[in-house]
Amino acid sequence: MADISFQPEPHRDQDNDPETLAIIEHLFFAYRDFVGEPDAILAELGFGRAHHRVLHFVHRNPGMTVAVLLEILQITKQSLARVLKNLIETGYITQETGPDDRRQRLLYTTEKGAVLAEKLIAIQSSRIEGALQALPAGGRSDVRDFLRALMNDPVTPLESLNTAGKPGDRG
Numbered sequence: 001m002a003d004i005s006f007q008p009e010p011h012r013d014q015d016n017d018p019e020t021l022a023i024i025e026h027l028f029f030a031y032r033d034f035v036g037e038p039d040a041i042l043a044e045l046g047f048g049r050a051h052h053r054v055l056h057f058v059h060r061n062p063g064m065t066v067a068v069l070l071e072i073l074q075i076t077k078q079s080l081a082r083v084l085k086n087l088i089e090t091g092y093i094t095q096e097t098g099p100d101d102r103r104q105r106l107l108y109t110t111e112k113g114a115v116l117a118e119k120l121i122a123i124q125s126s127r128i129e130g131a132l133q134a135l136p137a138g139g140r141s142d143v144r145d146f147l148r149a150l151m152n153d154p155v156t157p158l159e160s161l162n163t164a165g166k167p168g169d170r171g
Contacts (some may be wrong), residue, residue: 034127038120050083058093059109059117066105
């Protein structure tokens with residue numbers, strides 16, 4: 001029997017611009033590297049990317065409601081409940097009842113949660129700042145405009161929240 005080694009040719013889609021395809025691939029690789037170091041730190045704690053997203057947005061928006069967090073993350077209540085329970089039980093996030101509506105749950109990072117969130121932000125900020133330094137004047141704005149153009153809705157839930165009155169630190 002003959003030894004046949006079949007190596008398929010890479011698919012070449014003639015309808016797509018090679019530059020666009022290269023950008024798609026760059027986005028995949030950039031995201032992989034952007035989350036790589038934080039992923040490793042979180043894995044040591046038994047956490048994953050979902051924990052990172054929750055921790056980040058709660059830390060950046062103290063007093064955020066669970067409803068707003070669900071809107072931002074666009075995940076199911078069940079998925080959020082699992083991650084939130086884990087972060088609360090391990091002492092990274094605390095949950096308080098709303099002052100006007102007892103059904104409302106307000107989220108805050110604990111001191112331990114704030115330290116972890118700031119550590120992860122520092123790692124990712126350093127990577128972003130390094131990349132932005134290489135751009136010409138005005139490049140920062142171009143990057144922001146490009147990323148916003150990729151979003152389904154250019155007004156983020158956080159921007160909606162900010163115009164409606166951003167939650168703040170506990171009174």
